Every structure is written in structure tokens, then in C-alpha cells.
Amino acid sequence: xxxxxxxxxxxxxxxxxxxxxxxxxxxxxxxxxxxxxxxxxxxxxxxxxxxxxxxxxxxxxxxxxxxxxxxxxx
Amino acid sequence: xxxxxxxxxxxxxxxxxxxxxxxxxxxxxxxxxxxxxxxxxxxxxxxxxxxxxxxxxxxxxxxxxxxxxxxxxxxxxxxxxxxxxxxxxxxxxxxxxxxxxxxxxxxxxxxxxxxxxxxxxxxxxxxxxxxxxxxxxxxxxxxxxxxxxxxxxxxxxxxxxxxxxxxxxxxxxxxxxxxxxxxxxxxxxxxxxxxxxxxxxxxxxxxxxxx
Numbered sequence: 384x385x386x387x388x389x390x391x392x393x394x395x396x397x398x399x400x401x402x403x404x405x406x407x408x409x410x411x412x413x414x415x416x417x418x419x420x421x422x423x424x425x426x427x428x429x430x431x432x433x434x435x436x437x438x439x440x441x442x443x444x445x446x447x448x449x450x451x452x453x454x455x456x457x
Numbered sequence: 458x459x460x461x462x463x464x465x466x467x468x469x470x471x472x473x474x475x476x477x478x479x480x481x482x483x484x485x486x487x488x489x490x491x492x493x494x495x496x497x498x499x500x501x502x503x504x505x506x507x508x509x510x511x512x513x514x515x516x517x518x519x520x521x522x523x524x525x526x527x528x529x530x531x532x533x534x535x536x537x538x539x540x541x542x543x544x545x546x547x548x549x550x551x552x553x554x555x556x557x558x559x560x561x562x563x564x565x566x567x568x569x570x571x572x573x574x575x576x577x578x579x580x581x582x583x584x585x586x587x588x589x590x591x592x593x594x595x596x597x598x599x600x601x602x603x604x605x606x607x608x609x610x611x612x613x614x615x616x617x618x619x620x621x622x623x624x625x626x627x628x629x630x631x632x633x634x635x636x637x638x639x640x641x642x643x644x645x646x647x648x649x650x651x652x653x654x655x656x657x658x659x660x661x662x663x664x665x666x667x668x
Contacts, residue, residue: 404642406587407596409649410469412556412580413522413533435580442655443648455655456629456636 387429388437396426396440411435458490459667460507460517462499464531469583473520473554475591476601480518480608487612489515489667499530504537508544515549516667518608523555526562539565546570550617550665554604556580559658573617573665575607579656582649599635600650603627611667618663628654 388396403409403419410416414432417425425433446452461481463474474495484491494503499521507514519537522529530536545566553563553576563574583600591597603624610620628650635647 399645402641403645407584407642408468408587410472410583410585412469412582413524413529414580416468416585439582439648439652443651446651446655452651455651456632 388426388434392437392441393426396437397423399440400426400436458492458512458514459484460504460514461491461493462504462519462521462528462530462536463493463495464499464521464529465496466532468585470521472583472585472591472594472597472601476597476605477518477520477608480605480612483609483612489612494530497531499536501530501534501536504530508541508547511547513547513549516611517548517551519551519553519555519558521555523553523558523562525557525560528553528555528558528562538562542566542569549573550575550611550667552576552607552611554581559656559660563658563660567661571661573659573661573663575617575621575657575659577653577656578658579652582652584646584649596646599631599646600653603631603653614666616664616666617659617661621657621659621663625654625657628657 400419400423405419408416408418409422411432414435417432422436426436463477465471465474481493492507519528522533526539527535528537539562542565548571550573551566551571556577557579559576559578563576567574584596586594586596606624606627607620610623632647632650635643
């Protein structure tokens with residue numbers, strides 16, 4: 384069963400998505416190609432693309448904080 | 458023999474088709490026997506005829522969509538799935554530029570005799586600039602060039618391990634540049650390129666090469 388995204392995480396991700404550039408779309412495999420507005424709506428509505436974006440954003444933040452990111456890109 | 462699938466029914470598959478031109482040209486220049494299934498030809502019937510022909514396929518390069526258990530072609534028709542693992546012994550290396558195939562199908566193919574699989578165990582992300590022509594889209598290039606490098610390295614005779622490493626090194630270099638630029642837009646792209654980096658997987662022998 385798909386879990387609901389925690390509201391704090393949702394708000395954090397939405398605030399990060401608001402910084403996305405309007406002149407670019409994100410293509411995420413067979414889920415399709417999305418504008419910033421569509422990504423934000425996806426997170427708010429707990430859709431599949433919303434869950435994927437949250438997963439990517441949280442993974443990045445987690446690895447940034449625990450230092451794994453800089454080890455990975457060394 | 459090399460088999461390439463290049464459907465073009467949506468924006469991402471169209472981009473991948475265009476960005477694969479240099480790879481197909483390199484295959485031809487190097488004299489490989491090549492079947493380049495573009496557009497509508499990237500369908501199940503044609504793929505099945507190759508699989509049934511029992512011709513040894515040294516390298517199969519799939520572009521398109523996918524999921525844990527399937528790779529799709531034109532208009533998302535399933536062109537390879539776990540039902541096809543009986544053909545795995547006849548294939549050397551598979552690179553699936555498709556989402557999540559590394560989770561299960563790649564593993565099943567290797568367990569059934571495929572030498573080596575390169576792919577992704579998550580969704581493959583690409584930023585596309587609105588209105589840009591594919592080859593002039595610098596943002597897309599940051600994502601697609603490292604994946605092209607997997608193929609270019611293999612064609613040069615590098616092993617799967619070396620090809621994966623070169624591709625990841627270019628992703629790392631791109632991420633470092635993006636993160637050091639103090640631009641919101643670039644940091645956002647770095648997050649998604651980082652996802653591609655950590656989710657690009659090799660299953661099977663890292664020592665396999667196109668022979």
C-alpha cells in the first residue's frame with residue numbers, strides 16, 4: 384500500500400521545488416515529463432511522481448548531511 | 458552483432474533517439490554488424506525475430522521506458538520481459554537506458570546466462586529545456602552524455618566495469634560543476650544527476666566486453 388508523505392517532508396520538498404526553473408521540465412522515465420507546477424501538484428496530491436520526487440530530494444539531503452554525497456562524487 | 462532499440466513516441470524517447478545518433482555512427486564506423494531499430498521498428502515482433510534467429514548478440518542497447526520486469530519499445534509495447542530469459546545465453550552485454558530494469562529483469566537475465574547487464578534500479582532522470590533542440594539542450598546533455606559514455610567505452614573495447622566507471626566519473630564531474638556554481642537551477646539538476654549516479658548498476662561480470 385502506498386504510504387502518505389509526511390506533511391513536514393512534503394512542505395520541505397515543495398519549498399525546494401519552488402526553486403525549480405520554469406524554462407525546464409523534468410523527465411522521469413515512463414512517468415512522463417513534468418513542469419515545476421505539475422511536480423508540486425504531484426507532491427501535494429501524493430501521486431506517484433510526487434513520491435518519486437520526495438524520494439530523490441530526501442536521498443540527496445540525507446547524503447548531503449551525512450557526508451555520503453561528497454564521498455560519492457570525489 | 459549489435460542490436461539497438463530507439464523508439465521515439467514521446468519527448469524523452471525522441472531525445473534519446475537523437476542523442477544515440479553518435480553511438481550508432483560509431484558502431485558503423487567500427488564495422489560492427491548492426492541492427493538499429495528506430496521509431497516504429499522498435500517493436501516486439503521485430504525483437505522476437507532477432508531473439509528467435511539464434512544469432513549471437515554481443516551487445517544489446519535498449520533506449521526507452523521500462524519497469525522492474527519489462528523493457529518497452531515504440532508506444533510502450535513490451536519488447537522484453539522475464540518471459541524472455543531463455544534467450545539470455547545468446548546475449549553478451551545489455552545496457553538498458555530505461556527505468557528500474559536493474560531491480561529485477563537485469564538480474565533475471567544474468568541468472569539465466571547473460572554475461573553482464575548495465576542499467577538503473579530507479580527512474581532515469583533527465584532535465585529538458587523547453588523549446589530546445591535535443592542536441593543543443595545543454596541541460597539534457599549533462600544527463601545523457603554520461604550514459605552515452607557507457608556505450609562509447611564499450612565500443613572502444615573497454616570492459617563493463619571500465620565503461621560504468623567512466624560514465625560515473627563524468628556524472629561526478631558534472632555534479633561537482635553544478636554544485637560549485639552557486640545557482641539554484643544547477644543545484645536542482647545536481648540532485649537528479651546524483652540520483653542517476655547512485656542508481657546506475659552493473660549486474661554480472663564487470664570483466665565482460667564486446668568481442
